Amino acid sequence: MPDIIKIVVDTAGQKGHGSFHYLEQGKSITIGRHTGMNHAVLAIFNQLVSKQHCRIYRVYNEIYVEDLGSKNGTELNGQRLIPHQRTLWTYEDSLTLVNGLVELQLEISSDMEETREYLISELLEHEVRLNDHLQSVLVGTDNITLSKKEYQLFKLLHSRLDHFVTKEEIMQHVWPERCMENTELVGIDEVNSLIYRTNKKLGRHFVIKSVYKKGVFMKREMM
Numbered sequence: 122m123p124d125i126i127k128i129v130v131d132t133a134g135q136k137g138h139g140s141f142h143y144l145e146q147g148k149s150i151t152i153g154r155h156t157g158m159n160h161a162v163l164a165i166f167n168q169l170v171s172k173q174h175c176r177i178y179r180v181y182n183e184i185y186v187e188d189l190g191s192k193n194g195t196e197l198n199g200q201r202l203i204p205h206q207r208t209l210w211t212y213e214d215s216l217t218l219v220n221g222l223v224e225l226q227l228e229i230s231s232d233m234e235e236t237r238e239y240l241i242s243e244l245l246e247h248e249v250r251l252n253d254h255l256q257s258v259l260v261g262t263d264n265i266t267l268s269k270k271e272y273q274l275f276k277l278l279h280s281r282l283d284h285f286v287t288k289e290e291i292m293q294h295v296w297p298e299r300c301m302e303n304t305e306l307v308g309i310d311e312v313n314s315l316i317y318r319t320n321k322k323l324g325r326h327f328v329i330k331s332v333y334k335k336g337v338f339m340k341r342e343m344m
Contacts, residue, residue: 124182127228130165140164140283149178151189152218152225155281166284169193169219177225178207184227186210193219251276260326270295271319278329278339287336288312 155164171191178185188195188202250259256272
């Protein structure tokens with residue numbers, strides 16, 4: 122059977138929490154900065170990464186990378202790629218973006234366990250539905266109703282699932298009306314209280330965790 126090929130994003134300070142994508146034969150994936158708009162892109166949360174930074178192609182079991190004219194470049198083994206020119210990428214090569222700030226790792230396996238992981242992750246992705254009008258989250262058959270601020274927090278963390286979000290980002294996203302001049306500032310206790318209430322309502326489906334001096338991240342609980 123064909124090898125299972127997995128592209129993993131390793132961003133600085135977030136090892137083990139990177140996004141990933143399984144690349145099928147004859148398919149390609151675009152790597153770019155997260156904008157919250159394009160779900161076809163393997164998103165990277167780094168402002169130095171271009172919206173359409175590079176593209177990775179699979180031709181049978183060979184992988185090629187093409188820089189899409191990014192502002193800060195794509196490097197293979199430390200050498201900046203020529204834009205719009207496909208270059209072979211093997212699992213022994215080091216592929217980085219923006220002078221090494223972001224690394225893309227290539228994992229190849231024939232293990233059936235990897236196939237099982239792929240199917241489960243796809244299933245989980247499709248069974249979580251957000252309803253902006255009702256401010257609710259449907260997980261399978263469980264409906265979780267949230268307050269306006271709790272729902273805004275959940276949407277932010279869900280869009281950055283398994284990635285760190287600083288409490289300053291939470292303040293700006295959840296309380297934009299209070300992040301302007303001459304307004305009452307959002308206190309850290311207020312943020313922590315919101316996180317606690319939201320975490321409690323999410324129950325067995327998601328968990329929000331704090332990491333000292335980094336922020337918080339939300340991950341899906343496996344049942």
